[in-house]
Amino acid sequence: MARLQGKIGIVTGGGSGIGAATVRRFRREGARVVIADVDFAAAQAVAAEPGGPAVAEVIDVREEAAWQTLVATTERRFGGLHILVNNAGIVGDMASQDPERLSLEEWRRIAAVDTESVFLGCKTAIPAIARSGGGSIVNISSIAALRPTPALAGYGAAKAGVRQLTQSVALHCAQKKLGIRCNSVHPGIVNTPMFEAAFSAEERMRRTEAVPLGRLGEPDDIADAILFLASDEARYITGAKLIVDGGIVMD
Ligand SMILES: NC(=O)c1ccc[n+]([C@@H]2O[C@H](COP(=O)([O-])OP(=O)(O)OC[C@H]3O[C@@H](n4cnc5c(N)ncnc54)[C@H](O)[C@@H]3O)[C@@H](O)[C@H]2O)c1
Numbered sequence: 001m002a003r004l005q006g007k008i009g010i011v012t013g014g015g016s017g018i019g020a021a022t023v024r025r026f027r028r029e030g031a032r033v034v035i036a037d038v039d040f041a042a043a044q045a046v047a048a049e050p051g052g053p054a055v056a057e058v059i060d061v062r063e064e065a066a067w068q069t070l071v072a073t074t075e076r077r078f079g080g081l082h083i084l085v086n087n088a089g090i091v092g093d094m095a096s097q098d099p100e101r102l103s104l105e106e107w108r109r110i111a112a113v114d115t116e117s118v119f120l121g122c123k124t125a126i127p128a129i130a131r132s133g134g135g136s137i138v139n140i141s142s143i144a145a146l147r148p149t150p151a152l153a154g155y156g157a158a159k160a161g162v163r164q165l166t167q168s169v170a171l172h173c174a175q176k177k178l179g180i181r182c183n184s185v186h187p188g189i190v191n192t193p194m195f196e197a198a199f200s201a202e203e204r205m206r207r208t209e210a211v212p213l214g215r216l217g218e219p220d221d222i223a224d225a226i227l228f229l230a231s232d233e234a235r236y237i238t239g240a241k242l243i244v245d246g247g248i249v250m251d
Contacts (some may be wrong), residue, residue, distance in 0.1 A: 002030030003231045007135070008078040010034045010070065012061050012121065013088030015042025017192030018140065018226075021219035022085055025227045027051030032078045036061075036070055037088065053078075061088045061117035067124040074128070081128040082135030083230045086118040086162075089140065091155050091198050099153045107154045114158035115165070122169045126180060134179025136230045139166045140222075141184045141241070143249050163241060170239035181238035183229045188245025190217040212247030 009026055013019035014035035023046050026033045032053040037043040043056035057073060059066045074081050092110040096102065118139050129135040142159040149156030166184040173180040189195060189207050195216070199207065208216050225244045228234055243249050 002028075003227065003233065004083070005030035007031045007082045007230075008034075008074065008080050008132070009083030009085065009230065010036055010074055010081065010125070011085040011087060012036045012059065012117070014085075015039045015046055015056075017194060018187065018190060018219045018222045019085070019087040020046045021223035022087065022226050023054065024049070024051065025220075025223045026083075026230070027054055029227065029231070031083065034070070034074045034078075061086075061121065062112045064120050064124075067120045071124050071128045075131075080132035081125060082132050084121055084125040084129070084135075084137045085140070085226055085230065086121045086137070087140040087226075088117060089114045089194075091152070091194055094152070094198050097152050097154050098150055102154050107157075110154040110158050111161070114155065115161040118162050118165055122165070122182070126169070126173065126178065129180050130178045135181075136234065137166075137169060137180060137182040138226050138229045139182065139184045140226075141166070141186050143186050143188050143243060143245050145184075145186060146241075146243070146249055146251060166241075167239045174238060181229075181234065183234070183237060183240045183242060185222065185225050185229065186241055186243045186245065186249070187222045188217055188243075188248045190219060190222055192219055210248070211245075212250075215246065217244065217246060 009031050014023045015037035035043040035056045036059045040058040047054045047056040090113045141162040144156040145159035145163045170182040
């Protein structure tokens with residue numbers, strides 16, 4: 001049987017990179033998927049690929065009202081909700097993100113997209129997933145949450161917030177016996193538009209050479225980890241962090 005047969009999921013940032021790879025995995029494994037992205041054209045392009053039922057929805061994950069609309073639309077269209085992947089994110093301004101030069105405005109922009117959105121997504125989806133009999137929330141953090149990031153102070157702090165929030169959500173849902181698991185995935189360096197935009201070609205080469213497994217991560221490497229945590233194979237795993245980084249952190 002397909003690993004997500006009968007499941008209904010939302011993937012934010014599903015129009016690109018890790019999110020798009022996750023949508024493809026989910027559809028292949030029998031899920032019906034809502035691809036939610038601020039870039040509607042990108043989400044539509046992924047939805048138009050062959051595969052199981054999928055629909056594109058536009059959302060800015062910073063907006064609480066947009067989350068309420070998204071979850072209500074998903075329940076109406078597909079009849080429930082079992083899986084939420086909080087994947088949409090930005091790295092922010094790479095040139096001046098050290099603690100002295102990072103502007104308050106940029107700090108707040110990164111926190112809104114990378115951390116507040118995860119809070120809003122969990123808050124809105126928990127009752128819906130509970131109504132559907134339980135499920136799984138997967139929050140995409142980063143290895144930047146686990147190590148000091150002086151050149152990316154805003155991003156590192158935002159992703160560390162995702163890790164802590166994941167544990168609070170996991171324990172809350174367990175204590176309320178909602179049947180909802182919540183885990184975080186921590187990608188290392190992944191070959192996506194975000195990585196391309198973030199570093200020069202020389203810096204990308206240097207970082208790739210430093211990966212113990214000797215290559216960059218591919219979106220599918222991360223999507224497979226997300227699929228596992230979303231599926232019932234991970235039924236006894238909650239509050240965990242899954243590092244998918246080719247051996248950089250080894251924590
Ligand atoms: N690429 C990496 O090396 C790497 C490493 C660690 C963690 N991550 C995390 O993985 C996740 C996916 O990253 P990616 O590399 O696939 O990035 P990406 O830039 O390829 O895709 C991000 C997607 O999120 C969407 N998005 C951005 N802001 C949004 C908003 N406000 N509302 C809705 N959608 C929005 C974009 O339109 C895009 O489709 C992010 O949370 C990122 O921080 C990436």
